[in-house]
Amino acid sequence: MKTIFYVIQKEFIQVRRNKTMLRMIVMIPLLQMLVLVFAATYDLKNVNIFLVDKDMSSTSRKLASKFEASPFFTINNASFSPEEGEKELLRNADNMVLVIPKGFERKLIRDDKASLQLLVNAIDGQAAQLGYSYAASVIRGFNKNIIAEWKGLPEFNPPFQINAVPRYWYNAELEYKWYMAPGVLAILVTLIGLFLSGMSLVKEKEQGTIEQLNVTPIRKIHFLAGKLIPFIVIALFDLSFGLLIAKIVFNLPIVGSLGLVFGFGILYLIGILGLGLFISTVADTQQQVMFVTYFFMMIFILMGGIFTPVDSMPKWAQLFDEANPVFHFMKVMRMVILKGSDFGDLIHEFFALCILGFTFLSLSVLRYRKTA
Amino acid sequence: MTNKIINSGSELPSCGGVGGGSSFSPPVEGAGEAAISVQHISKSYKEVQAVRDISLEVQKGELFGLIGPDGAGKTTLMRILMTLLIPDEGHATMGGFDVVKGYKKIRKIVGYMPGRFSLYQDLTVEENLNFFATVFQTTVAENYDLIHDIYVQIEPFKNRLAGKLSGGMKQKLALSCALIHKPEILVLDEPTTGVDAVSRKEFWEMLKKLQAKGITILVSTPYMDEATLCNRVALMQKGKVLNIDTPRKLVENYTRKLYAIKSKDMHRLILDLRSYEKTDSAYAFGEYLHVTGKNDEVEASEFENFLLKKNHTELQVFDNEPGIEDVFMELMNE
Structure with a gap:
């Protein structure tokens, strides 16, 4: 017991003396929470429209003012030439060109039907989809009004229609930052855990201290525990730090139990640190650890569903994600924090994380040998 | 020349120099007086054979030197003895325990100082010492008498980070850490490499004191002059032991007639001497060349x-008294 305590104390002293590491521990949560969460937002705002109104009728002006009235759209520019609009798209100054053709009003009255053209910059498919569907809903609303107006139907006797009113549960305001924050927290914990544990073991190799340590009667399990526990503590500290920032800055609602968040945090970290240790038992230099760790991070995080829902990934990717600890942990974080899920809802994740943690940890224990 | 050494090397009786060594039967745990026993140890790294069929024995309380140039296999042999490497062939025991099967027991009774400074550079002197004491399940206070002489010299810097110590200080700290658990056997890999002459002298004095306290010491060095400070030495070259004996006997057994020669143009001198048909060997030793003739009848x-x-x-x-270097050069040339 005394040995474990000393080994842990030694690690903490080393972290404390390592200025770069200290800065990382404090700066990474700050930066990730304040920059990533804000930046990685899908909330649609400020869609700039380039208006080409060739009709110049009262109807076309009414339509334009509908767009103007929407909080999502700004009519940035107007001209009579669609070519000019295209140029603006190319320059990225506007996101959308709305072309109202000549004779729009006349056609609408005479044929009961008229077309509009909407040119959308679709480099970012997701944003284009969203922009388009918002624009379409503006036009649909306009359509409905115009029918009612022209048919002269009284307002209190509207035509029959089915009206589906969606209610968004768990995130009623569709606040994207609330969706992102738990995911970014999961990434934060992963980053800190993987890098710190990987670096610290390989540093012993680089500096040759492992040689001195290997000839002592220190038990493998003590040594590895000494490498695990300090970094679990540091990563959990960063998790609390990140949660605090999310609470203060985004007013993130924490619906579920914090105990569950941290409990799963520990379970998850055991696996992640095990992986970090395993990487550093295989590698010889800090550089190699960096590269390999980075590789795993990229795959785990991008496939873990931080930006794109895992449900829309191909089948094989979803199967792969069963072995992706980030995927499970991110899910747990979102479920507990936003939905208030309890342990019963997380049995699958619990077992998945247990199996992964056990596998990674055993790999590192088996691979770490005191004899070359 | 390379081939010549390998060929002649294989003719050397392995471990022939050690009294009774070759008749030593595989050791039983704890038996015998030998603190370290090496029997036909070989180890290769891929294509390089680092250690070839080495056998030697170190008696309890002996100060034993492994002498040889870089690449002689000294470190590999030590790492095998320290249970850090597993030999390809052969057996070895430390304090009566087999280096493969009894490695756990060996690690408790052996102190090791690797060639490269291997303590935590970002821990202070005191923290390093405490850490290793704890890892060996002891305390600094418990064995303080053993390291006292060495530790007092670095005590003024006990709050300094180990990485910020001077070379001599680092070495003293490393020795203190290797001694913290009162080992029966101390293994030192080139402890004096890169250390100034005064510190080297001090270091050997410390080793002598430790030996007086009953600790068996195995030390390697590339410096021939340090060989004379050992009780017995093994001369090593290219993974083989060329000879094992006391430094005095090694020199006494050197029967060749040796001349020291000097002239104004030393470079031309060595070329000329090597081209002379009656010269056997000519090597630079300090300001003189040490030269032997094809046979001992060749006159000055x-x-x-x-x-x-x-x-x-x-x-x-003029005639010259041979030193241990001359013995080594002679053996290398055989």
Whole structure:
């Protein structure tokens, strides 16, 4: 017991003396929470429209003012030439060109039907989809009004229609930052855990201290525990730090139990640190650890569903994600924090994380040998 | 030349120099007086054979030196003994325990100082010492008498980070850490490499004191002059032991007639001497060349006349007492 305590104390002293590491521990949560969460937002705002109104009728002006009235759209520019609009798209100054053709009003009255053209910059498919569907809903609303107006139907006797009113549960305001924050927290914990544990073991190799340590009667399990526990503590500290920032800055609602968040945090970290240790038992230099760790991070995080829902990934990717600890942990974080899920809802994740943690940890224990 | 050494090396009786060593039967745990016993140990790294069929024995309380140039296999042999490497062939015991099967027991009774400074550079002197004491399940206070002489010299810097110590200080700290658990056997890999002459002298004095306290010491060094400070030495070259004996006996057994020669133009001197048909070997040792003839009948005057004919000035030729270096050079050339 005394040995474990000393080994842990030694690690903490080393972290404390390592200025770069200290800065990382404090700066990474700050930066990730304040920059990533804000930046990685899908909330649609400020869609700039380039208006080409060739009709110049009262109807076309009414339509334009509908767009103007929407909080999502700004009519940035107007001209009579669609070519000019295209140029603006190319320059990225506007996101959308709305072309109202000549004779729009006349056609609408005479044929009961008229077309509009909407040119959308679709480099970012997701944003284009969203922009388009918002624009379409503006036009649909306009359509409905115009029918009612022209048919002269009284307002209190509207035509029959089915009206589906969606209610968004768990995130009623569709606040994207609330969706992102738990995911970014999961990434934060992963980053800190993987890098710190990987670096610290390989540093012993680089500096040759492992040689001195290997000839002592220190038990493998003590040594590895000494490498695990300090970094679990540091990563959990960063998790609390990140949660605090999310609470203060985004007013993130924490619906579920914090105990569950941290409990799963520990379970998850055991696996992640095990992986970090395993990487550093295989590698010889800090550089190699960096590269390999980075590789795993990229795959785990991008496939873990931080930006794109895992449900829309191909089948094989979803199967792969069963072995992706980030995927499970991110899910747990979102479920507990936003939905208030309890342990019963997380049995699958619990077992998945247990199996992964056990596998990674055993790999590192088996691979770490005191004899070359 | 390389081939010659390998060929002749294989003719050397393995471990022949050690009294009774070759008849030593595979050791039983704890038996015998040998603190370290090495029997036909070989180890290769891929294509390089680092250690070839080495056998030697170190008696309890002995100060034993492994002498040889870089690449002689000293470190590999030590790492095998320290249970850090598993030998390809052969057996070895430390304090009666087998280096493969009894590695756990060995690690408790052996102190090791690797060639490269291997303590935590970002921990202080005191923290390093405490850490290793704890890892060995002891305390600094418990064995303080053993390290006292060494530790007092670094005590003024006990709050300094180990990485910020000077070379000599680092070495003293490393020795303190290797001694913290009162080992029966101390293994030191080139402890004096890169250390100044004064610190080297001090270091050997410390080793002598430790030996007086009953600790068996196995030390490797590339410096021939340090060989004379050991009780016995093994001369090593290219993974093989060339000879094992006391430094004095090694020198006594050197029967060749040796001349020291000096002239104004030393570079031309060595070239000329090596081209002379009666020269066997000519090596630079300090300000002189040590030269042996093809046979011991070659007189000093013969060298002198030859060199005078070659227009060497300020020529000095005289008989020289052989040192351990000469023995080593001779063995290497065989």
